[in-house]
Amino acid sequence: MQMLDLAQQAKAAALRLATLPTETKNRALFAVADALIRGREPLLEANREDVIRTSKLVERGEMARPLLDRLKLSDDKILAMAEGVRSVAELPDPVGCVLSALELDDGLEMTQVTTPLGVIGAIFESRPDAVPQIASLCWKSGNAVIMKGGSEAQMSNRFLGQLIRDAIATVDERSVDAVQMVETREDVNALLALDEYIDLFVPRGSNAFVRYIQDNTRVPVLGHAEGLCHAYVDAHVDLAQAVAVCYDAKVQYPAVCNAIETVLVHRDVAEAFLPMLASAYRQAGVEMRGCEVARSIVPEMIPAVAADWETEYLDLIVSIKVVESLDDAIAHINRYGSSHTETILTQDAESAIQFLNRVDAATVMHNASTRFADGFRFGKGAEVGISTNKTHARGPVGLDGLVIYKYCLVGQGHIVADYAGPNAKPFTHQPLLDRGAALAKAL
């Protein structure tokens, strides 16, 4: 069974990669970046095949044109890829960090140290630049990765996978199997069953695709199916600022998960705010679907139906609802939101605190555009995706979400029998921050 072999190879490589020194890992990343620059011509050649094949699909109307833009590589894009890999090399190593250190008793010391997860299954859309980005994040965090990109990018991805493996081989040949590429849906289906070897799936793509992965594996899945985000315009608000943020959050890039789908407006400000918002949206060609109260103020809005409050348009469409209170806005968001990113526009500090506290979402904002919810903007260097999970990692996930920890307990022959029964020794439980750091260096 081919996928089993591949996953076993990845697992073995992951055990090796877990203890590779930071310097070696970084050297390999710089080798990948250099190889990208040197391999520019054949990479563009491989990419041309993908583009020609996909252009025909676009012409026949079987594929959307924007996909072609994301698929097509250029000298500039390859330079940016190489730069991205170098910037991951320059990030701090997330492995081997001491999270806590405690003396349990004299000579019995515990250190909690970050470790890689093991093997990551990454499945993503047809952007060839995702291959070096995801590979470098996984590699830096000491994880093996099995990647499946969009089939439109097959030749580009195949070339990139081999290029990365070859570059790694020049630095640490025995870790080459830490980067693996697979190409078909059947391969992915086979991988979903290999929970003994794969520790985390990170799928990116359509809602239906992410749900399919979640429903068909015992392996934990990191990511989000839906990005149903809201902006709430509170009663005491800077109207111009609120219009600017609602505009940015819808129009600046409507096809992405952190764009808003619904604007909620406090009734006290609806008459002043909605005509201003409608004017801005009208000029950008945004289709507005309003509740009855909103339509009584801006009659040009299309009537919103129940489904509008639970639809992620991913397009220049917005639903607009007038609410009675902050409480109603929070209740609406906690009911219909996808726990992705939610923002309040208000000049009232108490409303802001209530909103930030009570809205249940990975990222909550005050007077800022939801579009800021992104690994790069959040200072993580890069991201593997945005998580709406409640466990492990939430929001934009960078290197920090690709590690876990182990407890290391070092004693001098300590046994539990001495700490049990009527003459039990007590534990000291003294924090040991400096010595923990020293131990971590030793590891």
Added chain:
Amino acid sequence: MQMLDLAQQAKAAALRLATLPTETKNRALFAVADALIRGREPLLEANREDVIRTSKLVERGEMARPLLDRLKLSDDKILAMAEGVRSVAELPDPVGCVLSALELDDGLEMTQVTTPLGVIGAIFESRPDAVPQIASLCWKSGNAVIMKGGSEAQMSNRFLGQLIRDAIATVDERSVDAVQMVETREDVNALLALDEYIDLFVPRGSNAFVRYIQDNTRVPVLGHAEGLCHAYVDAHVDLAQAVAVCYDAKVQYPAVCNAIETVLVHRDVAEAFLPMLASAYRQAGVEMRGCEVARSIVPEMIPAVAADWETEYLDLIVSIKVVESLDDAIAHINRYGSSHTETILTQDAESAIQFLNRVDAATVMHNASTRFADGFRFGKGAEVGISTNKTHARGPVGLDGLVIYKYCLVGQGHIVADYAGPNAKPFTHQPLLDRGAALAKAL
């Protein structure tokens, strides 16, 4: 549908509990502790019914006698329960802690703050003391909990659940639904499907039971199915110390997950060590199953078969294998171990470092008994269980494993369009530790 109602009530209560002040949460816990003391008599009465019913099963041989000891309450056990709840009240609040704080740009500040997970499903064995322990850990961490205890403890659990809810009601009546009890397997099966309302399952019990939960829900599951732990006795070792640790790790409490099942011995020390170990184990009545080399040294051992290396005995049985090297020991552990707890006995610092680094387990130890892997001993106050997961929380899990985080971004009308395109403003990405702490206090 009754379980749906119950889960929805729990979810609503969880949203409320998430923002309850620490002081209020602690007051409720002290009220629970007081109620346990006051309710001693009726609780013992309810427990007597359980004990009588279960005694009949034990007499008929349908149930093991040790279960009866765990089921039976006493004045001392109730005092210990109340003390346990008070000690959870005295632990630091894990909610509202600032994990990181970053200025993205002038006036645009991000804080990563811990939050509860939401609703926990806890399913556990027939120890009534698990009810106040798990309820208090979930409550303190701001999570609603739906509990299902062993059916033998049904009357005790029912009484305890009501006692806890009544005590909470005296402090914050609207949070009462944050603690729910269910009683049947059918209830549990219905809950497994409610991934929209339940955020984490924490099952404790047999391997088969935990696997059943893992296989039948989309909700993340925290815990462990198997505890297949090893002690490795290295070439340069303090023989007496190694015997003492191997004895403690097997004999002190053989029925628990952090007891060892296999002793691996370096061949250079096998002739000196194995007779000493066999003598100690013999006196404790431990059945030894050895590999061929081990049996050539201690002929009284029963021949080990392949299945012995992958069996969690949970009893006074141990398998013993002589290995060629440290590498072989690590390979054996990474192949057969359940990533729970592994220990090396050695006086060689380099061997210890190799072992701690390369063994893939939640807890790795040097010259200490695996039996130390426990939330209380690890200074967490109490534990909900021990996790062999690779994501979210690993090893003994206390309050720290019952929280996640949200990102709070506070701006002044900041929009992403200003940070994109040819005239993009740069981000400052300046750490803001003090101001982050201030913001967290405001929340």
